[in-house]
Structure formats: C-alpha cells, structure tokens
Amino acid sequence: MITHICDRCGRPIEQGKLRYIAKIQVFAAADPLEITLEDLLRDTRREIDRLLQQCEELTEEELMRDVFVKFEFDLCRTCQKAYVTDPLSAASTR
Numbered sequence: 001m002i003t004h005i006c007d008r009c010g011r012p013i014e015q016g017k018l019r020y021i022a023k024i025q026v027f028a029a030a031d032p033l034e035i036t037l038e039d040l041l042r043d044t045r046r047e048i049d050r051l052l053q054q055c056e057e058l059t060e061e062e063l064m065r066d067v068f069v070k071f072e073f074d075l076c077r078t079c080q081k082a083y084v085t086d087p088l089s090a091a092s093t094r
Helices: 035-040 046-054 059-066 075-084
Strands: 002-005 012-013 020-027 067-077
Touching: 002 035, 020 059, 020 075
Parallel strands: none
Antiparallel strands: 002 012, 020 067
C-alpha cells in the first residue's frame, strides 16, 4: 500500500519502505545591532511611520513569511542521497 509520495521526484513510497523527512527552516537573520550616538540623536519617527505603513499594506501571512517559514518534505532513498550531496542544487528546486 502506498502511504507517501516523494516530494522531490513524485515516486510512491510504500508502507514500511525506507523514507526520509527533510525539514527546512528559513528565518530572518538577527545580526548584532551597532547603535551609535548619531542613531540615538536621530528623529526616527518618520522612518517608523513609513515601516508601519508598509506593514499595513501586507497581510499577516505575508508579514510572517518575511520572518519565518518552515517546510517538511518526504524523500525516497534516491532523492535523499541527491539532496544530502547537494541540497541547494537547481535541479532539486521546482
């Protein structure tokens, strides 16, 4: 009985057969901030208003996708080998 489909190649994965799960998290990098005296003295109100306006034009989902996205894929043995060898291969993207 087929219980899963490989998300990379589309082959069926039968119940009890070896399969792999690839979990990917993509999130905004949080580099350390360097705050200067000039930053502290600057009037940031206009910049904050501009950012708030941009946020109001986006949905909650769009805002969240800019910060964090999580994927989970089922892989057959062949695709797992290819993925582990070269996870950023253009051939593995859709």
